[in-house]
Amino acid sequence: MNLPFQTPVNDPVNVSRRGFIAGAGVGALVLGFGVPMGAARAQGAAAKVVPGTRVPAFLAIRPDNTILFQSPFAEGGQGVWTAMAQIVGEELDADPASFTVENAPPGPDYQVVFGQMRITGGSFSVRSSYATMRKLGATARAMLVQAAAQKMGVPAGELTTQPGRVIHKASGKAMTYGELAPAALDMPAPANVALKDPKDFRWIGKRQARLDVRAKSTGKAQFSIDMKVDGMLHAAVQHAPRLGQTVGKIRNEAEVKAMKGVHSVHVLPGAVAVVAERFWHARRAVEAAQVDWAEATGETYRPMPADFSTEAFAQYLANYQGKEEVAETAGDMAAGFAGAASTVSATYHSQFVNHAQLEPPSALARYNADGTLDMWFPNQAPEMFLAEIAKASGLAPDKIHIHSPLLGGFFGRHFIYPHGTPWPQALELAKRVGRPVKLIWTREEEFLRDPLRPMAAVRFRGALDAKGMPIAIEAISVTEGPTEGIADKRAAKLDDAALEGLTGKKYALPAKRIAQVFVKSPTTLAYWRSVGNSMNDFFYETFLDEMADKGGQDPYALRLKLLEGNVRLTNLIKAAVDLSGGWKAGPFTAPDGSKRARGIAMASPFGTETAAIAEVSIADGQIKVHDVWQAIDPGSIVNPAIIEAQVNSAVALGLSEVLIEEAVYKDGLRAARNFDGYPILTPDRMPRVHVRIVESGAPMGGIGEPGLPAVPPAVANAVSRLVGKRLRKMPLAGFA
Amino acid sequence: MIELTINGQKRRVDAESDTPLLWVLRDDLGMTGTKYGCGVAQCGACSVLVDGSVMRSCVTPVEAVAGRKVTTIEAMEKDAVGAKVVEAWVKHQVPQCGYCQSGQVMAATSLLKQNAKPTDADVEAAMVNLCRCGTYNAIKAAVRDVAGLEAKA
Numbered sequence: 090m091n092l093p094f095q096t097p098v099n100d101p102v103n104v105s106r107r108g109f110i111a112g113a114g115v116g117a118l119v120l121g122f123g124v125p126m127g128a129a130r131a132q133g134a135a136a137k138v139v140p141g142t143r144v145p146a147f148l149a150i151r152p153d154n155t156i157l158f159q160s161p162f163a164e165g166g167q168g169v170w171t172a173m174a175q176i177v178g179e180e181l182d183a184d185p186a187s188f189t190v191e192n193a194p195p196g197p198d199y200q201v202v203f204g205q206m207r208i209t210g211g212s213f214s215v216r217s218s219y220a221t222m223r224k225l226g227a228t229a230r231a232m233l234v235q236a237a238a239q240k241m242g243v244p245a246g247e248l249t250t251q252p253g254r255v256i257h258k259a260s261g262k263a264m265t266y267g268e269l270a271p272a273a274l275d276m277p278a279p280a281n282v283a284l285k286d287p288k289d290f291r292w293i294g295k296r297q298a299r300l301d302v303r304a305k306s307t308g309k310a311q312f313s314i315d316m317k318v319d320g321m322l323h324a325a326v327q328h329a330p331r332l333g334q335t336v337g338k339i340r341n342e343a344e345v346k347a348m349k350g351v352h353s354v355h356v357l358p359g360a361v362a363v364v365a366e367r368f369w370h371a372r373r374a375v376e377a378a379q380v381d382w383a384e385a386t387g388e389t390y391r392p393m394p395a396d397f398s399t400e401a402f403a404q405y406l407a408n409y410q411g412k413e414e415v416a417e418t419a420g421d422m423a424a425g426f427a428g429a430a431s432t433v434s435a436t437y438h439s440q441f442v443n444h445a446q447l448e449p450p451s452a453l454a455r456y457n458a459d460g461t462l463d464m465w466f467p468n469q470a471p472e473m474f475l476a477e478i479a480k481a482s483g484l485a486p487d488k489i490h491i492h493s494p495l496l497g498g499f500f501g502r503h504f505i506y507p508h509g510t511p512w513p514q515a516l517e518l519a520k521r522v523g524r525p526v527k528l529i530w531t532r533e534e535e536f537l538r539d540p541l542r543p544m545a546a547v548r549f550r551g552a553l554d555a556k557g558m559p560i561a562i563e564a565i566s567v568t569e570g571p572t573e574g575i576a577d578k579r580a581a582k583l584d585d586a587a588l589e590g591l592t593g594k595k596y597a598l599p600a601k602r603i604a605q606v607f608v609k610s611p612t613t614l615a616y617w618r619s620v621g622n623s624m625n626d627f628f629y630e631t632f633l634d635e636m637a638d639k640g641g642q643d644p645y646a647l648r649l650k651l652l653e654g655n656v657r658l659t660n661l662i663k664a665a666v667d668l669s670g671g672w673k674a675g676p677f678t679a680p681d682g683s684k685r686a687r688g689i690a691m692a693s694p695f696g697t698e699t700a701a702i703a704e705v706s707i708a709d710g711q712i713k714v715h716d717v718w719q720a721i722d723p724g725s726i727v728n729p730a731i732i733e734a735q736v737n738s739a740v741a742l743g744l745s746e747v748l749i750e751e752a753v754y755k756d757g758l759r760a761a762r763n764f765d766g767y768p769i770l771t772p773d774r775m776p777r778v779h780v781r782i783v784e785s786g787a788p789m790g791g792i793g794e795p796g797l798p799a800v801p802p803a804v805a806n807a808v809s810r811l812v813g814k815r816l817r818k819m820p821l822a823g824f825a
Numbered sequence: 826m827i828e829l830t831i832n833g834q835k836r837r838v839d840a841e842s843d844t845p846l847l848w849v850l851r852d853d854l855g856m857t858g859t860k861y862g863c864g865v866a867q868c869g870a871c872s873v874l875v876d877g878s879v880m881r882s883c884v885t886p887v888e889a890v891a892g893r894k895v896t897t898i899e900a901m902e903k904d905a906v907g908a909k910v911v912e913a914w915v916k917h918q919v920p921q922c923g924y925c926q927s928g929q930v931m932a933a934t935s936l937l938k939q940n941a942k943p944t945d946a947d948v949e950a951a952m953v954n955l956c957r958c959g960t961y962n963a964i965k966a967a968v969r970d971v972a973g974l975e976a977k978a
């Protein structure tokens with residue numbers, strides 16, 4: 090993913106370390122480092138904060154030696170809170186298991202993604218902040234050692250640490266971090282601290298247990314939808330069936346108002362809302378509302394046409410001839426095709442897909458008597474939402490408190506999407522009723538307004554030489570990228586997220602030309618786990634197999650040849666093949682008598698390299714994926730157990746995409762608005778997943794998304810081989 | 826007023842008889858461990874036990890459980906079978922986002938209460954809740970562990 094956002098950075102802060110303590114929201118519990126950036130911000134002064142450097146903004150060490158860490162990143166299942174505890178704990182010399190992690194409030198200290206922004210996305214978290222977080226831990230350790238030197242009256246150079254304690258070997262004296270924390274606050278943060286030699290790592294690179302697992306296994310984990318404050322009312326909405334429509338009239342408004350539990354009925358932009366004492370009452374009433382919807386007039390954001398159908402749109406994309414904007418080119422295409430022994434061309438399709446995170450979006454808004462505003466809602470970028478909420482509410486940013494609870498899945502769902510999130514409605518309703526309001530979007534309203542992963546048609550041409558080797562490839566993707574779609578305007582340069590996965594392929598083909606033909610999508614668009622790679626590697630890697638077929642080449646042998654001289658990727662694809670017990674494409678007959686085949690594919694998403702192999706059969710007219718073997722090379726790693734879990738997770742989502750999912754529109758309306766009509770991968774369709782982690786030592790790549798992109802093409806290639814015909818569209822169809 | 830027995834305690838709630846149990850638990854009783862995912866019996870996030878059997882509380886009218894024993898995720902650590910399931914969930918590091926996991930633990934507990942030695946087929950038939958994070962393999966491994974089925978590659 091590219092960096093689509095300019096982060097609004099809050100007013101710089103400069104407060105004394107004592108200021109942190111005085112304003113500490115964590116108060117009496119914390120005698121050590123304190124955190125309260127919200128309170129600190131209110132005292133706003135002028136020095137420039139270097140993100141990720143001020144220990145007190147991140148760490149509070151309590152008297153009992155447990156540690157409270159303010160995370161710049163949201164936890165939504167990807168394990169980043171545990172990874173942060175491992176990284177900081179490693180250099181601090183504190184057991185990650187002693188950490189409690191929270192999502193930090195907005196503040197300049199937390200703009201640690203490449204030192205300039207704060208998002209939880211793009212698989213950026215660990216790789217972009219790894220060095221910063223190590224240094225933070227080492228700095229805190231140095232401050233504790235200095236404090237101990239003073240207390241013990243010995244030179245700091247004679248002190249060492251063991252997890253959670255500073256030790257003076259000569260005298261046998263020891264003090265815990267919890268004892269030292271208050272004094273450590275007054276120590277100057279050293280400008281330079283030495284980091285550990287990775288060979289001495291105690292926790293980084295190890296299978297550290299996740300910090301959030303027990304709370305999530307006992308119902309104690311709290312998500313946005315679970316938030317509750319005194320005096321709170323509940324709200325539900327009914328959206329216009331098509332975006333852009335407005336409320337003409339609620340025909341039965343009097344009856345709706347009279348329904349049990351209803352507090353009030355509200356007309357909002359493009360929606361009707363009911364506020365009630367109970368969510369169930371709000372929902373029942375709002376669904377009873379009979380609304381005459383008026384057509385959009387004037388400028389509105391991406392109004393949905395009344396005749397839009399995804400089936401017709403796919404054909405339109407496939408046939409549309411427009412300006413080809415080249416993203417990547419190499420070699421002499423004309424010569425490649427002129428000298429070709431054979432050529433192959435084909436058009437491929439992807440579909441719109443929903444995020445379908447299991448927690449439906451919600452937002453809780455509370456205006457306070459002192460003129461401040463509190464908001465709780467799922468988000469992947471608190472500062473960006475703060476700026477939006479300041480605009481919407483007219484309040485200064487320092488009057489707004491953003492709370493970012495655990496995410497019940499995200500996959501790109503919780504960025505800023507116009508008309509795609511409930512917080513503006515909750516804010517407006519709270520203002521109107523003068524009480525806190527929690528608004529939940531039902532699954533039906535969520536599927537109606539969830540912005541979608543883009544759809545594309547890709548026209549390929551390939552040229553092969555007399556030996557059957559590919560010598561030129563052209564891919565023209567007719568699509569709209571998510572970044573330009575969300576902004577609803579094109580930027581000066583191409584949207585990287587539209588073509589990534591068609592671009593950035595590592596195979597040595599003498600000539601290539603990768604281009605976009607822009608066609609605006611009538612739907613709203615979004616980032617979806619692995620973004621452009623989620624479909625573009627499917628396109629490229631399946632067409633590559635199509636070229637292999639044409640040239641009479643084995644798909645694995647062909648890839649090896651195209652990777653000649655690339656040690657990292659040659660090792661990686663061999664690792665995947667080795668993990669699978671040796672390459673066999675098939676079709677072959679399995680011990681259970683079923684006819685099976687295997688497919689292979691690679692991807693280079695988010696700084697990580699992957700190779701996947703899938704084994705499939707067809708039973709009862711359905712594709713069965715038996716095994717997926719994936720080798721993943723993120724350069725270097727923090728937690729192998731989390732990587733394995735993330736690859737499992739990405740395999741599930743990739744399979745769901747390639748086998749099942751499709752957001753369908755007919756006559757401008759969503760054909761399905763719940764899981765009954767929009768099924769996702771069920772447990773019985775989950776294959777065995779085998780993971781091999783390869784640490785090549787290359788710069789660290791991402792983990793949350795990279796496990797996905799190679800999966801759909803590996804499956805499609807396997808099925809195509811099994812049935813003897815190329816499948817060119819997700820979800821796969823026409824194989825029976 | 827409807828009288829309910831939730832996790833062994835008598836509770837009286839002022840809800841209409843057709844209110845789904847899910848919303849009575851979450852809004853009237855403040856027990857938010859039971860989750861809303863779809864509202865139409867598709868996902869299983871709202872699973873609870875009624876007289877020991879798993880039910881989807883989003884489509885269970887509260888009147889239907891009057892006089893019956895409702896058990897929710899909040900009581901699992903104090904339940905003999907539930908506690909084993911929770912420990913297996915921790916051991917196998919099952920949850921990712923965690924949103925579906927209350928329901929998954931309830932489904933597993935229901936299975937193991939009724940059948941302490943389920944076969945693989947029993948496990949597959951019982952563990953049908955959706956998980957968007959794709960924790961299905963970890964769930965299966967955890968349930969098999971409690972059931973004493975041998976670990977599989």
Ligand code: FES
Pocket residue numbers: 860861862863864865866867868869870871872881882883884
């Ligand atoms: S919320 Fe009850 S099954 Fe989904």
Ligand code: FES
Pocket residue numbers: 166447497498920921922923924925926955956957958959960
């Ligand atoms: S753990 Fe996220 S939905 Fe199951």
